[in-house]
Amino acid sequence: MQNERGPYLISLQGIGKSFKVARRSAGLRQAAKALFVREHAIVKALDEISFSIHEGEIVGYIGPNGAGKSTTIKVMSGILVPDSGSCSIMGYTPWKDRAAYVKHIGVVFGQRSQLWWDVPVIDSYELLRDIYKIPAETYRANLNMLVDTLGLHNLINTPVRQLSLGQRMRCEIAASLLHSPKILFLDEPTIGLDAVSKIAVRQFIKTINKEKGVTVILTTHDMSDIEALADRILMIGKGALLYDGTLSELRSRFGTHRTITVDFRECLQPVDIPGVILLSWTPERALYSLDTEHVSIASVISQLSELVEIIDVAIETKPIDEIIVQLYKEHQI
Amino acid sequence: MGLYFKYLSILFKSQLQYRTSFWLLTFGQFFIPFSVFAGLYFMFERFGQLRGWSFYETALCFAIIHMAFSLSECFARGFDAFSSLVAGGEFDRVLVRPRSTVVQVLGSKFEFTRFGRLLQSAIILVWALYNLPIEWSIAKVITLLLMVASGVLIFTGIYMLAATLCFWTIQGMEVANIFTDGGREMAQYPLNIYQKWVTVFFTFIIPFGCVSYLPLLYILDKVHGNEILYMLMPLAGVLFLLPCILVWQLGVRHYRSTGS
Structure with missing residues (x-):
């Protein structure tokens, strides 16, 4: 991969960082004691972090x-x-x-x-131009491009404190x-x-x-x-x-799970399908969860259609949020 | 330096957004040192003189120190109010900009309302000078200007030291006020009226004496000996600022290694 895209732009090797954190205990007595003697704990904020970015x-x-x-x-x-x-x-x-x-x-x-809170956005930009010593030509070109693409025309002459959060963030990014x-x-x-x-x-x-x-x-x-x-x-x-x-x-890696929602004509008897978890069953709707590595979606639907009269089927992958939560859980963080 | 004035102008524009509050605060600042000065006035009314110093001579000393103080509070407020910059995490922003931390912190805040105080001190200065029989020369004028300028540097140096402490404590250190407010209160009188150790402290450690008492002796023709030496005394303010900047740099390094 490195050969394809040339050398890395960013490369971190075994970055470690610890902080000394004062340990606090509950209670007034402990707090009073902490005024004089403080116990410290070393917290590892970063432990051997390595990665590279192109x-x-x-x-x-x-x-x-x-x-x-x-x-x-x-x-x-x-x-x-x-x-x-x-x-x-x-x-x-x-x-x-x-x-x-x-x-x-x-x-x-x-x-x-x-940005400077009380002055129009453009004043902040001009100060930044001086801070970064941006050549006049570059500044003008960049400013025009940013104002156009971020739609800042009406914003840059407004004081920052009068901007909404969304407007301000666009101005921040431009800055x-x-x-x-x-x-x-x-x-x-x-x-x-x-x-x-x-x-x-x-x-x-x-x-x-x-x-x-x-x-x-x-x-x-x-x-x-x-x-x-x-x-x-x-x-x-x-x-x-x-x-x-x-x-x-x-x-x-995590997304072989699917949830299937099936709507059908009234059926009182829940249908169990081997290898599939039945999450809920009402006379008109059922919710199944399955792993596509073990059971194919097609076979589930064909088995179901033999027993009930299907009206509608919706298949959902696990939302990315849930994958992340699962990943956090896996690593116990 | 150019950048410093750019900061100055943007923050001045910001200040103009709050005109009423600006005028009220400036007005207040005009009267704050008034009571102190009134105390000085009535003391002399009662005792006539202080260890050989007349009222107008002392008033001159008072005016110079207070002018230096108000100027420093206006133009070096960034260091004076530094604890909020650290506590709010704004100092990280300073570090990701390609300019020196000193200029950026100086430029982070100005307190324009201190002009009220400056004006009051300037009036006292003019009044004292008007009533003193001084034979003026170019050298004396330069000395007078140096005294104020150098006084600003000393106050700034103390703010920097106090700001440096914030890297360790986060909260502002009231301790520093002993030296700024305390130093101002002490140095507004001629230093020879105090105990020896006080005089020594404010001459050799924090050289307020070098910007008020000693050069005043020269301006008032009270010097016996090397006049040039007394005249150049205010340069001690520069000497004081240099180690302060070094200590500041150490503080920045500490901050960057601890992140607190």
Whole structure:
């Protein structure tokens, strides 16, 4: 794979990071004691994390809260220095060449704004132009492109505090792309957005990835983000990398389960089919769950049609959310 | 430096969004040091002089320190209010931008309402100068300007040290106020009225004496000896700031390795 697509853009090797956390016990007495003596616990936030990413990929970085997603993003964006391991991004070591490196990346923290609250959005953009020393020509071209594709025409002269969350997020994303970064880190970019804004944001991420070749790494809890965007999933839990692969691989690994809903003319006697679990039975509708590795859908339907008069059949694959929950369970995180 | 002024202008625009609150706060800031100054006035009314210092001489000292203080609170507020930047996680944003942390933190906040205070101190300065029989020279004017400028640097240095502590404690350290507010209260009087150790502390450790008391001796022609030395005393403010910047850099490094 490496030969096909050239060298890696991002490569992490055995990144480890521990935090010292003050241990707190319940009770006033313990709290008073903690004022003077504090017990510390070492928490491993990242344990030997290794992965590589090619230029132009969109990678979804998922895991439950506290799994180490943010820590990884912080290491990759040069904010945190890891305890061990090496990281090479575009030839830089993020935490060593911070100032030189961060010119090439854009970071969106979904929960925190990077825009100046009380002034029109365009003022923030102009300040960012000065912060990143963006050449006038590049700035104008990027601004026009971003305003057009994100539909910001009516927004950029409005003070940030008057924008809705969805409008603000579009402005935030534009802000992090003004300096034409090669890599975009998105930390929960769709958090709290309504359906329309979510789709607009996703669409845009796809566009800049395709047209500008920006490599995108996004963390999210919304699996539909991943379904819509990510070619590849990295799953982290308890500081360790648990899964690295495509979404369809993940689906085929867990997705051989199907749920079949059958509507039929009234039948009081529940029908049992070998190898299939009957989830519910009412006189007009039945719900079955099966594993396509053991029983084929066709045989289930043909067996059923011999016994009842089928009106309608609906087959559902397991939603991606459930697959993820199952994956978390499997790894006990 | 150019970037600093860009920050200044965007935050000034932000401030203009809240005009009423701006004027009220500025008005308040104008009167806050008033009571302190009134105390000074009545003390001299009662005692006439303080260890050989007249009222107007002391008022000059007062005005210089307060001008430096209000300027630093306006233009170095970013460090003064740094704890909120760390606690809110905004400092991460500073680290992903390709500029020095010092400029970015300075540019994160300005407190324009301190102009009220500055104005009040400036009026006292003019009043004191008007009533003092000083023979002015270019050198003395430069010294006076250096005193204010250098005082700003010292206050800024203290803010930086306090801000650095935030990397360890997250919450702002009130301890630092002992040195900013305390230092201001001490240095608004000529330092020779205090105990020896106080004078030594505020001359060699936190060199407020070098921007108020010592160069004042020169301006008021009270110097016996090397005038140039007294005149250049305010440069101690620069010397004070340098280690503060180093300590700050250490704090940033600590933050990046602990993430707290």
